[in-house]
Amino acid sequence: MLRISNLSWPDTPFGADKRPFPRNVRLLTGMAMHCADDGQDTVPVSAAAVFLPVKRTQRRHVEAATLHFGFRLAVIEHSEDAQELLRLTDGVLVQGRRHAEMLAWHSFPDDLHVVRMLAAGRLPGFTAVGDAWPRRAERERGLATLVDTGHDLGTTSLASTIAGDLGIDIGPRLHALQQPAAIQARFEELATGRSDSARAVQELAAGVLGQALCVALLTGQHTERLAWQAPLNAAEAVEREAWHLLPAVFSTNPPNTADPNQ
Secondary structure (H helix, E strand, C coil): CEEEECCCCCCCCCCCCCCCCCCCEEEEEEEEEEEEECCCCEEEEEEEEEEEEEECCCCEECCHHHCCCEEEEEECCCHHHHHHHHHHHHHHHHHHHHHCCEEEECCHHHHHHHHHHHCCCCCHHHHHHHHHHHHCCCCCCCCCEEEECCCCCCCCCCHHHHHHHCCEECCHHHHHHCCHHHHHHHHHHHHHCCCCHHHHHHHHHHHHHHHHHHHHHHHHHHCCCEECCCCEEHHHHHHHHHCCCCCCCCCCCCCCCCCCCC
């Protein structure tokens, strides 16, 4: 299984002894999981978590040139990797539920159904978040606010489509890589062992990373923690954070970074 992160500290950025952020900075965690049909079942093929700093009580204004975020993602390279993918994702849910400011997912019940059908062991994160999801409008003290961008924003479209409607430009390539048909096609490339399977893995990674960032940004806007001047070039932000980790998808040089003081 391919595991990719732009973080240099262990596991997740939660916990005062691990996170390289001031105490007054909170982390909005946007998550995503993509699935495909293996001929018998719907199986998870990729998952990602984006960690986006937000202020505790103020709205933070962001722009593409200064939008920096942490992420962790995983992509299966063989069908046997699916259980490990679920365990890794579950670990982020466990910590995020307790330590993130907000924990967001797009149409979580749909993915939870897949997880429950396939899980070979106990997944406490999915269980706890799944139990709390129907009453997510009720804020629980000491726990992350839960947001479903597939339902709470008043529309049930794909995350990339909603993002475009609300002033987030994810770019044509990342938008295409989030489409179910594209995910299925790349999964089949992996299953058949084609020579370009390395590219397929990286494209699956880029697609799920793009969705996780969309989920985080949509949640920040919905909860009035983030604001930007539309259109926000999120595709540029993704490339800046992942160009060196996904060379089959992005150019070999990072996009230019504007001086935030100008």
